[in-house]
Amino acid sequence: MRLLNIPRSRAYSAAADESLAKVDVNSKTGIAVVSMQRLPVNSLNLEMLQALGNTLDSLEKDKCRGMILTSESPTVFSAGLDIMEMYKPKPERVKQFWTTLQSSWLKLYGSSFPTVAAINGHSPAGGCLLALSCEYRVLVGPKNTIGLNETKLGIIAPKWFMDCMRNVIGERQAELALTTGKMFTADEALKVGLVDELATDKADAIARAEQFLAPFAKVPAMARAFTKQGFRKETIDWLKKNQEQDLQTFLNYVNQPQVQQGLELYLQSLKKK
Amino acid sequence: MRLLNIPRSRAYSAAADESLAKVDVNSKTGIAVVSMQRLPVNSLNLEMLQALGNTLDSLEKDKCRGMILTSESPTVFSAGLDIMEMYKPKPERVKQFWTTLQSSWLKLYGSSFPTVAAINGHSPAGGCLLALSCEYRVLVGPKNTIGLNETKLGIIAPKWFMDCMRNVIGERQAELALTTGKMFTADEALKVGLVDELATDKADAIARAEQFLAPFAKVPAMARAFTKQGFRKETIDWLKKNQEQDLQTFLNYVNQPQVQQGLELYLQSLKKK
Amino acid sequence: MRLLNIPRSRAYSAAADESLAKVDVNSKTGIAVVSMQRLPVNSLNLEMLQALGNTLDSLEKDKCRGMILTSESPTVFSAGLDIMEMYKPKPERVKQFWTTLQSSWLKLYGSSFPTVAAINGHSPAGGCLLALSCEYRVLVGPKNTIGLNETKLGIIAPKWFMDCMRNVIGERQAELALTTGKMFTADEALKVGLVDELATDKADAIARAEQFLAPFAKVPAMARAFTKQGFRKETIDWLKKNQEQDLQTFLNYVNQPQVQQGLELYLQSLKKK
Numbered sequence: 001m002r003l004l005n006i007p008r009s010r011a012y013s014a015a016a017d018e019s020l021a022k023v024d025v026n027s028k029t030g031i032a033v034v035s036m037q038r039l040p041v042n043s044l045n046l047e048m049l050q051a052l053g054n055t056l057d058s059l060e061k062d063k064c065r066g067m068i069l070t071s072e073s074p075t076v077f078s079a080g081l082d083i084m085e086m087y088k089p090k091p092e093r094v095k096q097f098w099t100t101l102q103s104s105w106l107k108l109y110g111s112s113f114p115t116v117a118a119i120n121g122h123s124p125a126g127g128c129l130l131a132l133s134c135e136y137r138v139l140v141g142p143k144n145t146i147g148l149n150e151t152k153l154g155i156i157a158p159k160w161f162m163d164c165m166r167n168v169i170g171e172r173q174a175e176l177a178l179t180t181g182k183m184f185t186a187d188e189a190l191k192v193g194l195v196d197e198l199a200t201d202k203a204d205a206i207a208r209a210e211q212f213l214a215p216f217a218k219v220p221a222m223a224r225a226f227t228k229q230g231f232r233k234e235t236i237d238w239l240k241k242n243q244e245q246d247l248q249t250f251l252n253y254v255n256q257p258q259v260q261q262g263l264e265l266y267l268q269s270l271k272k273k
Numbered sequence: 274m275r276l277l278n279i280p281r282s283r284a285y286s287a288a289a290d291e292s293l294a295k296v297d298v299n300s301k302t303g304i305a306v307v308s309m310q311r312l313p314v315n316s317l318n319l320e321m322l323q324a325l326g327n328t329l330d331s332l333e334k335d336k337c338r339g340m341i342l343t344s345e346s347p348t349v350f351s352a353g354l355d356i357m358e359m360y361k362p363k364p365e366r367v368k369q370f371w372t373t374l375q376s377s378w379l380k381l382y383g384s385s386f387p388t389v390a391a392i393n394g395h396s397p398a399g400g401c402l403l404a405l406s407c408e409y410r411v412l413v414g415p416k417n418t419i420g421l422n423e424t425k426l427g428i429i430a431p432k433w434f435m436d437c438m439r440n441v442i443g444e445r446q447a448e449l450a451l452t453t454g455k456m457f458t459a460d461e462a463l464k465v466g467l468v469d470e471l472a473t474d475k476a477d478a479i480a481r482a483e484q485f486l487a488p489f490a491k492v493p494a495m496a497r498a499f500t501k502q503g504f505r506k507e508t509i510d511w512l513k514k515n516q517e518q519d520l521q522t523f524l525n526y527v528n529q530p531q532v533q534q535g536l537e538l539y540l541q542s543l544k545k546k
Numbered sequence: 547m548r549l550l551n552i553p554r555s556r557a558y559s560a561a562a563d564e565s566l567a568k569v570d571v572n573s574k575t576g577i578a579v580v581s582m583q584r585l586p587v588n589s590l591n592l593e594m595l596q597a598l599g600n601t602l603d604s605l606e607k608d609k610c611r612g613m614i615l616t617s618e619s620p621t622v623f624s625a626g627l628d629i630m631e632m633y634k635p636k637p638e639r640v641k642q643f644w645t646t647l648q649s650s651w652l653k654l655y656g657s658s659f660p661t662v663a664a665i666n667g668h669s670p671a672g673g674c675l676l677a678l679s680c681e682y683r684v685l686v687g688p689k690n691t692i693g694l695n696e697t698k699l700g701i702i703a704p705k706w707f708m709d710c711m712r713n714v715i716g717e718r719q720a721e722l723a724l725t726t727g728k729m730f731t732a733d734e735a736l737k738v739g740l741v742d743e744l745a746t747d748k749a750d751a752i753a754r755a756e757q758f759l760a761p762f763a764k765v766p767a768m769a770r771a772f773t774k775q776g777f778r779k780e781t782i783d784w785l786k787k788n789q790e791q792d793l794q795t796f797l798n799y800v801n802q803p804q805v806q807q808g809l810e811l812y813l814q815s816l817k818k819k
Contacts, residue, residue: 114452135452151773154766162776167444171713172739175777179660179681179770180761193445215453220427224452227424230435231448387725408725440717466718488726493700497725500697503708504721 020051022072023058030065031213033206037072044126045082046097053104056111065221066213067111068206069134070118077117077144080125086254087263098250101126102243105160109133110236112225114216118205119195124149124183132164135228136212137195138205141186146194152181154262156253158246163235169193293324295345296331303338304486306391306479310345317399318355319370326377329384338494339486340384341479342407343391350390350417353398359527360536371523374399375516378433382406383509385498387489389482392468393475397422397456405437408501409485410468411478414459419467425454427535429526431519436508442466566597568618569604576611577759579664579752583618590672591628592643599650602657611767612759613657614752615680616664623663623690626671632800633809644796647672648789651706655679656782658771660762664751665741670695670729678710681774682758683741684751687732692740698727700808702799704792709781715739 022035034055036042059067071077085097108115108130117131119139123146131137131146139146148165150157157178165174169192176182177192189195196212199205216224229236239246253259295308307328309315332340344350358370381388381403390404392412396419404410404419412419421438423430430451438447442465449455450465462468469485472478489497502509512519526532568581580601582588605613617623631643654661654676663677665685669692677683677692685692694711696703703724711720715738722728723738735741742758745751762770775782785792799805 135448151769152765154769156769156772156776159776162773166777167448169445170443170716171777172715175681175713175774178777179765179774181765181770219425219452219454223424223427223429226429227435228448228452230429230432231439231444231451408721440721442718443716492698492725492727496697496700496702497727499702500708500724501721503702503705504712504717504724 018051020048021055023055025062025064029210029214029217030063031068031210032059032064032066033068033070034059035070035072036078039073041076041079042071042073042127043079043082043084044101045085046093046100048082049097049100049104053100053107056104056107060107060112063221064113066114066116066216067134068116068118068209068213069130070202070206071121073121076121076127077119077123077146078127078130079122080127080129083263083266086259087267088260089254094254095247095251098247099243102239102246105129105133106236106239109164109232110229112221112229114213114224114228116209116212118199118202118209119144119146120202120205122146125153125155129161129164131195132168136209138197138199138208138212139186139189139195140201140205141190141198143186145183145185146189147181147183148178149181149183151178154259158249159242160235160239160246163238167232167235291324293321294328296328298335298337302483302487302490303336304341304483305332305337305339306341306343307332308343308345309351312346314349314352315344315346315400316352316355316357317374318358319366319373321355322370322373322377326373326380329377329380333380333385336494337386339387339389339489340407341389341391341482341486342403343475343479344394346394349394349400350392350396350419351400351403352395353400353402356536356539359532360540361533362527367527368520368524371520372516375512375519378402378406379509379512382437382505383502385494385502387486387497387501389485391472391475391478391482392417392419393478395419398426398428402434402437404468405441409482411470411472411481411485412459412462412468413474413478414463414471417459418456419462420454420456421451422454422456424451427532431522432515433508433512433519436511440505440508564597566594567601569601571608571610575756575760575763576609577614577756578605578610578612579614579616580605581616581618582624585619587622587625588617588619588673589625589628589630590647591631592639592646594628595643595646595650599646599653602650602653606653606658609767610659612660612662612762614662614664614755614759615676616748616752617667619667622667622673623665623669623692624673624676625668626673626675629809629812632805633813634806635800640800641793641797644793645789648785648792651675651679652782652785655710655778656775658767658775660759660770660774662755662758664745664748664755665690665692666748666751668692671699671701675707675710677741678714682755684743684745684754684758685732685735685741686747686751687736687744689732691729691731692735693727693729694724695727695729697724700805704795705788706781706785706792709784713778713781 020038022037024033038048085094115134116136116138117134119131119137122144123131125148128146128148148157148161162174162178165177173192184194186198190198197208199208293311295310297306311321358367388407389409389411390407392404392410395417396404398421401419401421421430421434435451438450446465457467459471463471470481472481566584568583570579584594631640661680662682662684663680665677665683668690669677671694674692674694694703694707708724711723719738730740732744736744743754745754
């Protein structure tokens with residue numbers, strides 16, 4: 001599970017939003033390509049989550065016609081939550097980290113504009129969550145893998161992570177995937193419906209994403225947005241109502257001595273590589 | 274979207290129930306074939322919805338053994354809600370229109386007897402809702418299409434329309450179908466599970482519907498009815514509890530000036546054809 | 547439906563737990579094979595349900611690494627609830643019968659260890675419920691059948707039976723299966739996802755079950771258990787909150803004169819065979 005969380009490069013921690021989430025808007029179509037570029041593996045620390053949240057706010061304000069979420073890394077879409085946010089955490093920062101994850105996810109999951117993940121690299125855990133929260137998924141095959149593999153790392157995916165998987169592949173397959181911590185190959189992901197299409201490379205993935213978004217030019221935007229938000233209401237409402245409890249569950253988890261020991265061992269093993 | 278709503282022929286508005294929903298009961302099997310005949314396209318106005326509701330009440334009273342819902346039109350199952358009920362609406366009538374839609378749907382969705390849609394023509398929007406509310410769907414292929422395409426017309430399908438689609442094709446495919454306003458071809462509908470079988474023509478569709486219903490002769494009727502209503506309880510209860518709010522949402526929508534303008538433009542475009 | 551319920555052999559009613567549910571723990575893997583052996587057809591009476599509940603308690607206490615549920619009968623996994631518990635029931639015993647079914651099911655459905663059903667025989671009604679409550683199902687084909695066929699016998703499956711089927715094969719297929727009282731052939735069960743694999747015989751089924759469980763040796767047990775219980779929370783919580791009402795519904799049903807008459811006719815027909 002080398003991909004999940006790599007210590008963040010300190011060089012990026014003070015960087016501005018734009019350096020973490022590059023935004024390219026096609027002035028003809030109004031479609032924005034948002035490229036995560038917290039290299040090497042787009043692990044999601046506080047700043048990266050803020051950058052995503054701010055980007056979503058801007059796109060919402062600018063009446064964006066559609067968003068394609070992708071990665072500047074040649075091998076990883078996003079490695080998921082940054083383990084350094086959980087290791088020896090400072091109380092204020094770790095709290096802000098989780099509430100920012102919550103709020104940025106709410107913006108993504110309930111965005112008024114259509115969203116596609118052009119998954120051009122591995123996409124474990126939090127990376128998979130980002131992909132699941134879009135409305136359509138194109139995965140560059142055949143080597144890349146995707147899944148909510150938290151269980152394998154001793155982590156319990158929060159209820160809203162579970163719901164995202166349920167809403168995409170159904171109850172039975174979601175339970176099986178999360179209890180086994182399965183990382184799906186491209187073919188498996190396509191077969192189970194975890195992704196909608198496979199692509200040959202990043203350019204192909206973006207092209208297919210654009211093809212999915214193009215017909216929305218003829219669909220009244222407000223009716224489309226309300227319909228999407230109607231489908232997602234129950235999942236969104238759960239987190240809104242349980243935001244504080246969800247935070248406490250995370251804080252309790254991260255502050256357990258055995259969790260900190262596990263993280264320490266994991267980080268030492270990374271250094272040896 | 275020519276099929277959706279065509280101005281209702283005034284000739285029908287005062288007609289009796291029987292002229293709108295023809296009922297043929299097979300005295301041997303106890304199975305009723307209900308043929309919608311508000312030609313040309315069975316658009317659902319107040320009288321048509323009342324006729325359906327009254328028919329369902331009668332069948333319930335007569336301990337009907339099964340119902341097959343079909344159309345007298347050679348090309349359209351039902352074009353959906355009648356746009357003329359929404360254009361320059363009179364307050365009392367439009368209110369009665371929507372509450373009758375609600376109550377007739379509750380009778381259909383929760384009927385004690387088994388129901389099959391023999392879909393012998395196009396079936397957009399409210400026509401698709403009728404089909405989804407039956408327990409089995411046979412579609413005459415290959416030309417006919419079916420779907421909840423409200424979004425494409427700038428309309429937001431109410432939550433119970435969404436739930437009907439969810440309950441048949443699952444959360445993921447339902448969100449995709451309604452946000453894109455997709456009309457499924459016969460083959461697509463079969464593949465995604467939106468219909469259960471394809472037929473070559475109306476007679477074949479009715480025969481297949483009868484074949485689905487036949488084994489119920491050996492299933493104790495009360496246990497079957499309670500099992501069906503158990504599965505549908507949550508969807509039914511939602512509307513029962515939110516009937517007033519659902520009505521207000523519709524009235525607010527229909528009374529918006531831009532909605533009325535849209536309807537006017539649409540009706541003018543129809544006249545030109 | 548000869549398989550459903552056969553009068554229990556009085557010889558077993560006083561027997562100890564071990565004679566009803568044989569437990570074999572592999573000391574290397576920590577995996578327990580639990581074999582139901584209330585022959586001839588493992589019909590679920592009070593003692594059998596207690597034996598299953600006690601076995602689950604013991605496995606939970608012993609930090610079992612996984613359970614495989616199977617049958618000592620060469621032809622039947624379990625025939626379901628024992629009809630003799632419902633025929634001319636004594637008030638105290640029939641109440642204990644149902645509450646034990648509830649509590650043993652809660653233990654199985656929410657067990658912290660992973661569970662597989664190695665279904666080496668027919669599995670109607672309550673037998674199917676046991677299989678559905680495990681996390682993985684291997685069915686010995688091609689002759690064996692499985693399904694919640696209560697409706698065909700005039701019985702209404704309780705909501706939690708419905709939910710178990712829903713959670714495995716989805717809303718649409720579950721409604722269709724239970725309203726028709728369908729018994730699935732092995733191939734049909736595999737196709738609809740009611741079972742995950744087919745096996746050639748019991749040994750093959752056990753081997754496949756072990757293969758499913760093996761990778762869990764590398765998955766942290768607590769995270770896995772909480773993830774499973776998270777997925778099953780809603781279904782479990784419903785029964786916990788409605789346990790008394792669910793009991794009353796059953797008692798009302800079983801005490802109806804026409805139900806008792808139906809059982810008497812059924813038992814007479816069995817004696818003639």
